[in-house]
Amino acid sequence: MINTKETDDNVIIRLKNITKKFGDFYAVSNVNIEIKKGEIVGFLGPNGAGKSTAMKMMAYLLKPTEGEIWIRGNGELEKLANHNKDYLLDNIGFLIENPFFYGNVTPRVILKYFAELKGYPYKKVNQRIEEVVEMFGLTNWIDMKLRTFSKGMKQKIGIASAIIHNPDIIILDEPQTGLDPQARRDVRDLILKLKKSGKTIFLSSHLLYEISEVADRIAIINQGKIVAFDTLDNLESKAKKSIIHIELLNHPEEHNLESVLNHLKEEITPLTGVSEELNWIKYNKDTKTFQILFNGDPKNQLSILKRLLAHDYEVIEFSVPKAGLLENLFIDLVKPNTDQLSNDTINKKKKKHKKKLLIEE
Amino acid sequence: MASDIKRDEKLIKELEISRQKVGLRRDFMQISNTITFDLKRNINKLYVMLFVYLGIFLLSLLMNELLSGLMGLLAPTDSATLMVNYVGEFFTMALIISTATFGGSIIAEDFYRQTGNLLFPKISKTRLLIGRLISRYALNALCIIFFYTLVYILAFIKYGEVSTTIIYSFGWALLYSFVLLTFVTFLSSFMKNTSFTIITSILMLLLVMGMIPMILSFSGVTENNEIPMFFIFSYFGTIISGSLNMPDNRFVTQLLGPPGHEFEVSSWITPSEFGAALGMIIYIVIFLILTYILYQRRQSKGE
Numbered sequence: 141m142i143n144t145k146e147t148d149d150n151v152i153i154r155l156k157n158i159t160k161k162f163g164d165f166y167a168v169s170n171v172n173i174e175i176k177k178g179e180i181v182g183f184l185g186p187n188g189a190g191k192s193t194a195m196k197m198m199a200y201l202l203k204p205t206e207g208e209i210w211i212r213g214n215g216e217l218e219k220l221a222n223h224n225k226d227y228l229l230d231n232i233g234f235l236i237e238n239p240f241f242y243g244n245v246t247p248r249v250i251l252k253y254f255a256e257l258k259g260y261p262y263k264k265v266n267q268r269i270e271e272v273v274e275m276f277g278l279t280n281w282i283d284m285k286l287r288t289f290s291k292g293m294k295q296k297i298g299i300a301s302a303i304i305h306n307p308d309i310i311i312l313d314e315p316q317t318g319l320d321p322q323a324r325r326d327v328r329d330l331i332l333k334l335k336k337s338g339k340t341i342f343l344s345s346h347l348l349y350e351i352s353e354v355a356d357r358i359a360i361i362n363q364g365k366i367v368a369f370d371t372l373d374n375l376e377s378k379a380k381k382s383i384i385h386i387e388l389l390n391h392p393e394e395h396n397l398e399s400v401l402n403h404l405k406e407e408i409t410p411l412t413g414v415s416e417e418l419n420w421i422k423y424n425k426d427t428k429t430f431q432i433l434f435n436g437d438p439k440n441q442l443s444i445l446k447r448l449l450a451h452d453y454e455v456i457e458f459s460v461p462k463a464g465l466l467e468n469l470f471i472d473l474v475k476p477n478t479d480q481l482s483n484d485t486i487n488k489k490k491k492k493h494k495k496k497l498l499i500e501e
Numbered sequence: 502m503a504s505d506i507k508r509d510e511k512l513i514k515e516l517e518i519s520r521q522k523v524g525l526r527r528d529f530m531q532i533s534n535t536i537t538f539d540l541k542r543n544i545n546k547l548y549v550m551l552f553v554y555l556g557i558f559l560l561s562l563l564m565n566e567l568l569s570g571l572m573g574l575l576a577p578t579d580s581a582t583l584m585v586n587y588v589g590e591f592f593t594m595a596l597i598i599s600t601a602t603f604g605g606s607i608i609a610e611d612f613y614r615q616t617g618n619l620l621f622p623k624i625s626k627t628r629l630l631i632g633r634l635i636s637r638y639a640l641n642a643l644c645i646i647f648f649y650t651l652v653y654i655l656a657f658i659k660y661g662e663v664s665t666t667i668i669y670s671f672g673w674a675l676l677y678s679f680v681l682l683t684f685v686t687f688l689s690s691f692m693k694n695t696s697f698t699i700i701t702s703i704l705m706l707l708l709v710m711g712m713i714p715m716i717l718s719f720s721g722v723t724e725n726n727e728i729p730m731f732f733i734f735s736y737f738g739t740i741i742s743g744s745l746n747m748p749d750n751r752f753v754t755q756l757l758g759p760p761g762h763e764f765e766v767s768s769w770i771t772p773s774e775f776g777a778a779l780g781m782i783i784y785i786v787i788f789l790i791l792t793y794i795l796y797q798r799r800q801s802k803g804e
Contacts (some may be wrong), residue, residue, distance in 0.1 A: 199622040226527050234622035240615040245542055253538040257531050257623045301619055 150176040151217060152211075152309055152340050153198070159194050160364075167193040169364040171207070175309075175342055180335055182355030183344035184466075186474050189342045189375045190364040192237065195313050198342075199234045200225050211309070230258050231251055233307040235315055239298025243287030247273060249295050250286070251304045257395075258305035272300050276330065287363035290325025299330060301338070310334060311342045316350050348466045358466070362474040375469055381414065381434035383468060384444060384462050389454035397423060401430075407447055408432055413440045429457070531624050535632025536546070540639065544605065547640050552600045554648045557595040557730040562655070571657055580656040581664035581746045587652045589742045596678055596738070597706045599644050604685035605699035608796055613694040618752045626796050634686065636758045641678050645671070673777065677738050680781045681706065683788035689797040712737035719766060730769055731776065738763040743771025 150411055153175040159254060160168040168190040175181050185191045191287050196202040198209060200220060204378045209220040210315045220228055234419060251269045260268060271284050276296045286294065296317060302310055312331070316324045324347070330352050331341060345351050352372060359369040368375055392400045401421060409419045413435030441460065448455055565586045569576070577583040608630070608789050610693035620629065649671050656663045685702045692698040730736040748770055756763040772780065 201621055226524070229622070236618045236622055238615065241619070242542055242614075242616060249538070249541060253534060254619070254623055256534045259530070298619065375538060428609070455777050 152177045152212045152337050153342070154208075154210040154217060155194070155198070156208045156210065158188075158194065158197060158204050158209065160197060161205040165477075166178075166202075166364045168197070168361075171361070171364075171366050171368065173359055173369060175340060177212075177308075177340055178335070178338060178352075179356040180331065180341040180343060182351035182358040183342060183361065184348065184351060184358060184470055185361035187226075187343075187346075188476070189361045191361060192313060193364075194341075194361070195234075195236060195311055195344065198230060198232070198311060199236060201236070201465065220271075226259075230305065231307050232311060233302035233305065233311045235298050235310075235312045236300040237313050238318065239301065240292055241286040241289075241297065244285060245299070246283050246285060246397070247278065250283050250297075251301060254301045255304045258307075260305045263441050268304065275333070276300050279284060280392055290323075292319050292326065293485055295319055295323065295327060296330070301329065303334065308338075310340070310342045314346065315343065316347055324350060348470060351465045360470060360473050367473045368422060368469070371484060372466065378434050380466060382434060384432045384434055384441065384456060385427075385457065385461060386432065386448070386453075387429045387457035387461050389456050391428045403451075404432070406428065407451060408444055411443045411447060413437055504721060522554070527782055528628060530562065531628045532632040532635070533628055533784050536636045536639070539633050539636035543640055545637070546602055547643060547652055550602060550644050551647055552642075553598060553653070554595055554644050557591050558587070558648060558651045561589075561591050564579055580660040581666050583656055583659060584664070584667060584670065585742045585745050587655070588649075588674070588745065590637075592648065592674075593738050593741065594707065595648070596641075596645070596674070597681060597703060599641055601682040601685050601702040601706075602701045603640050604682045605689055605702060606695040607633050607637060607686050608689040608799075609692050609698050610695050610791070612799060614659065630793070630796060634682065638679060641682065642675060645674050645678060649674070659765060664745065666745045670741055673741045673744050676778070677692055680737065680784050680788075681736055683785050687788040687792045687795075690792045690799065706735055712766060717768075729770070731780050734780070736769065737777050737781050737784075739769075739771040740774070742778040746775070747771070769783065 151174050153173075155171050158168055158171040159166065171190075171194060183191055183194075193202060197204050210217045211220055212218075212229060213224070213231060214230050216395070218224060240461055248269055251272065252265055255265045255268060256262065260495070270282070271281070272438055273279055274319040276299070278293065278296060278300075281293065286297065289297065298311075299312065299315060302312065314325050315331075319327065328350055331343065335341060335354075341354075343351065343355065355372070357369065357371050358375060360367050401423060405419075405420050408421060409416070411432060414433055420431060421430060423430050432444065434444065445455070445458055448458075526670065542767070576588065611620060649667065653663055653667060656681045684706070685698065688702055688705075689695075709771075710733050713719055714730055714736065717730070755768075757764050757766050758764050771777075
């Protein structure tokens with residue numbers, strides 16, 4: 141997973157054996173991640189898995205107990221330390237958790253402040269603010285008080301504040317949480333737009349669909365440890381499992397659902413490539429779709445489709461949604477152990493052992 | 502679509518910028534940016550506080566000029582004595598209210614409203630604190646300047662000259678307001694929210710610290726003139742009016758109570774200049790160190 145060469149030109153951030161302990165509790169344990177230039181890396185994990193802690197270490201808000209963080213500054217990877225933190229972190233834009241703003245200021249005022257804090261050239265700040273605000277479609281709101289903004293608009297300003305100083309790397313912690321579908325879509329489009337403009341994005345989210353739609357690679361963290369880090373396709377092939385969603389022209393009635401399911405099981409399960417005891421076919425009444433677990437192999441997928449058509453099933457939709465796969469994979473990988481701590485217990489442990497913050501000066 | 506790509510390309514090209522230097526220059530720049538931003542953000546509070554100071558001045562004017570005349574009290578013989586009546590308890594109260602208002606949100610707000618999530622990755626807490634302390638202090642100082650200007654004008658109108666001791670009094674007011682600000686900042690560093698910090702600050706400074714000297718006076722602890730009240734930092738505020746007309750004897754004993762049942766009450770009127778300066782500096786250092794430690798250890802929600 142880790143390239144030992146510190147001079148790898150493509151790597152823009154490297155977390156090397158990062159560990160963070162609070163007392164005897166490991167919030168993050170021996171994490172190794174490399175993020176390459178121009179890619180979007182999704183960071184998934186259940187609550188309390190260590191996502192925010194890892195991100196805060198990258199923002200230098202928490203100091204790793206062990207390990208190193210390397211960031212590409214002016215062409216070279218450099219180890220993040222007290223003496224170079226301003227310079228290296230200028231190249232990163234952070235959005236840590238939900239953005240909350242002072243209500244009595246405008247986007248223009250707060251973005252100017254943030255840009256100047258990060259050393260953006262003074263003479264270009266105003267122009268930059270207008271460009272970024274335009275990119276986010278909020279030009280008409282630039283001089284309105286932030287207290288009048290909706291949650292989605294505040295989220296956009298939050299992301300704008302992360303990129304206002306034009307960093308190459310953008311780290312977004314749960315940027316779509318709590319947003320309505322339209323706002324989520326807007327944020328997703330923005331993330332893709334940022335990628336298009338050459339930015340590298342490290343994105344954490346609980347919303348698996350959002351991650352699957354934008355991420356080039358996905359890191360899954362559980363109990364502080366990285367349990368998977370690869371492209372979605374590779375994860376799929378490793379998991380050897382996927383789900384087919386099928387919608388029929390005529391949805392089954394309540395009284396014949398059982399017989400349709402039995403028939404499908406009889407015809408389809410031999411083609412799924414999944415061992416008999418793991419096989420399942422179910423019907424989702426909300427989406428009115430049949431869901432079939434299979435091994436993810438396109439050949440099996442084709443065989444299943446052929447068999448359905450051969451039996452005159454009027455298939456109007458036959459798809460393998462990536463989010464569904466990711467959800468499955470995620471649940472498989474972060475399956476709670478019997479001794480796994482609950483979130484409350486984790487938080488209590490964290491509180492018990494006061495976090496050591498950086499003493500910066 | 503094509504225009505979008507063109508615009509994005511233009512943007513990428515324009516964003517090829519060279520960053521400003523880091524190090525000490527960045528420290529000063531961030532502090533200066535914080536001061537500017539914080540002043541803009543709190544400008545409305547300044548307007549409100551100027552009205553409060555104007556109200557306090559008018560109230561003092563009413564009591565000193567109108568009620569004193571009605572009660573047949575003697576008018577002050579010089580400008581210094583006149584000014585003592587204006588920068589006394591009412592002014593100290595205004596100072597406490599304005600300091601609590603400006604300083605209450607200095608740290609607590611970012612944790613309660615979670616605005617720190619955006620700020621802390623961009624600026625260190627130390628620089629943020631320094632910038633904010635300067636800006637809040639500047640706002641408070643503007644209120645003090647406004648009040649002293651009113652007092653100066655009044656004294657000049659009444660006596661045609663103003664005692665130079667007003668400068669000392671003004672200087673002590675500025676120093677004392679900084680002690681108050683560091684105390685409020687200290688409270689803000691561990692209190693849950695801004696409102697709670699403001700209310701606690703005002704209650705502690707006005708009631709608790711006001712009552713302790715009274716209790717000590719009545720209990721007779723200070724009877725033998727042994728313990729100046731250096732342990733109560735609000736005591737140092739008395740030098741603001743004391744320095745206008747420094748009394749020869751800073752310790753007084755008065756007889757209180759109904760005729761035939763009088764009892765002696767001893768109290769300190771004001772600290773000496775040296776004692777006040779030293780005491781206030783010690784309190785400033787203590788509060789700042791405690792604030793720094795608590796602020797560095799404090800974490801945002803969810804961390």
